Amino acid sequence: MAIVNPKPIDLRPRGDPDQQHMKYDRNYSNSKMAMLERARAIIRQEAAALEILSxxxxxxxxxxxxxxxxxxxxxxxxxxxxxxxxxxxxxxxxxxxxxxxxxxxxxxxxxxxxxxxxxxxxxxxxxxxxxxxxxxxxxxxxxxxxxxxxxxxxxxxxxxxxxxxxxxxxxxxxxxxxxxxxxxxxxxxxxxxxxxxxxxxxxxxxxTRQDFARLHPGGSLGWELMRVRDLMWPLEAVPVFGLDTPLSLALLSMCRAPRKLGVGAVLSERSKVVGILIAESLGRLVDCGATPDLNDPVKRHMQQPLTVISAHAFLDQAVQIFRQHEIEQLPVHDDQERFVGLISRQDVLKLRPK
Known part of the structure; x- marks a missing residue:
């Protein structure tokens, strides 16, 4: 015997569909407003209880x-x-x-x-x-x-x-x-x-805020309280040269550094940073057909820092400087304006919460 599919039962409400739709929307709206008022009443009740508790x-x-x-x-x-x-x-x-x-x-x-x-x-x-x-x-x-x-x-x-x-x-x-x-x-x-x-x-x-940062190193709380000194490359990790150091010795020093940063700092006699030597910049010169004289003093090839930042500054301040000057490394100084390290744009952005 052939099986005949039964006719689907029409569960839609009878009468004018538009009026039915309006009726259901009105009921939903009334219900929604009632729930909202109840939610507000609950919060008011709990707030009043806290006032009494205080x-x-x-x-x-x-x-x-x-x-x-x-x-x-x-x-x-x-x-x-x-x-x-x-x-x-x-x-x-x-x-x-x-x-x-x-x-x-x-x-x-x-x-x-x-x-x-x-x-x-x-x-x-x-x-x-x-x-x-x-x-x-x-x-x-x-x-x-x-x-x-x-x-x-x-x-x-x-x-x-x-x-x-x-x-x-x-x-x-x-x-x-x-x-x-x-x-x-x-x-x-x-x-x-x-x-x-x-x-x-x-x-x-x-x-203090410093104590808070120590206990909250991750997430947005930790980021807001972290300082430049917490993320910078310290002085001992950054090759440093005098203004008249031969380029060959500077490059050799950068190659032998424990951390291959590809960056060195040029300091004055008072340990104040006066320039940054960037290996990538020298590499671009070679790619363009220019051959730097390795006997040149580094002052001929260094980039003068557009600005510096205090080791005590918050990381948000470093972000603002990186954006303003479109630089990749930022020299860091102490309270006596002596060079104490470098902070990298990539390191900062990598750590910053999304």
């Missing part, structure tokens, strides 16, 4: 900061569930701003990882309710060591607060969730307290 926290956060500054141990941040994720963020901010920190899962700690904790460490425990069983079990177990415990919690009279040395009370938080259950406002409050603590410590330590 007035609630007291000198306990200062006492905790002072204790961490005087401590020889590390800061161990722990929590369960969403609080653990907030703890990872707090620990990362602490670490990147000069305060040594790790995170520790209380459940893993109860099964061997408690060995990561050492005498003198500061434990920061996160729990909105202050009644998280695994966390409290861990705190009681770690008390066998001489450690200090700080609680960031919404339960000032909770079990966690009672076993802590420092308590930062974020107060009762109404979650932004319509059910009042999803950790939202409370986790933002914990993260804000962590930010405040980390930045207080950063400022009290005198943590």
């Amino acid at each position: 007035n609630r926290i007291d000198e306990h956060v200062c006492s905790l900061a002072d204790y961490i500054l005087s401590s020889t141990g590390i800061v161990v941040v722990c929590g369960i569930g969403k609080s653990r994720l907030v703890g990872e963020k707090i620990s990362a901010i602490l670490t990147s701003t000069g305060t040594r920190s790790i995170t520790l899962d209380p459940v893993d700690a109860l099964h061997g990882d408690i060995g990561r904790v050492r005498a003198g460490d500061v434990i920061i425990a996160l729990s909105n309710s202050g009644e998280t069983a695994e966390l409290i079990h861990f705190i009681r177990a770690v008390r066998q060591l001489p450690v200090t415990v700080a609680a960031i919690t919404g339960g000032a009279n909770s079990s966690l607060a009672q076993v802590a040395d420092f308590v930062v009370d974020i107060g009762p938080m109404q979650e932004a969730c319509a059910l009042g259950l999803t950790p939202t406002t409370s986790t933002i409050a914990m993260a804000a307290v962590g930010d405040a603590l980390a930045l207080i410590l950063q400022e009290r330590r005198g943590f």
Whole structure:
């Protein structure tokens, strides 16, 4: 028996297609506006909670900061569930701003990882309710060591607060969730307290832009804080000559240099750069049929530098000079204007974030 393909069922709405389309678009638009207003309301609610928190926290956060500054141990941040994720963020901010920190899962700690904790460490425990069983079990177990415990919690009279040395009370938080259950406002409050603590410590330590650059060598943050001295070819890597050095000796010196840069610096008697000798430029002369006299002094073949840059300058300043003058190498000097190295356009552009 032949199989007949059934007629496709028409699922399109009945009636005027244009009017139906307008109806669905209107419903979608109304739904979209409702969602947008709800999103804004959530953000307003969380912002209002942070404003209340800013007035609630007291000198306990200062006492905790002072204790961490005087401590020889590390800061161990722990929590369960969403609080653990907030703890990872707090620990990362602490670490990147000069305060040594790790995170520790209380459940893993109860099964061997408690060995990561050492005498003198500061434990920061996160729990909105202050009644998280695994966390409290861990705190009681770690008390066998001489450690200090700080609680960031919404339960000032909770079990966690009672076993802590420092308590930062974020107060009762109404979650932004319509059910009042999803950790939202409370986790933002914990993260804000962590930010405040980390930045207080950063400022009290005198943590500088240079310190920040040392801990953030990669990405745009590291780039913005890197200086010319961090990327330049140092003096010992660059062949240097006097104005009257024979071209033959200069080229030989460039060939024997540990790093074959193809570039040498011509210095005055006061170690101030007065010219750059570039092997590629000499090669172009040969290609054009001209043969440089190897007995010539290098001053006849050097290129006078259009400008120089300080070793303390930021890399962005070097980029601006390279673009302005369309040069490939830039001499670097110290505070006494003595030559200390060269920085290459290619090296700078290679490292610069896209």
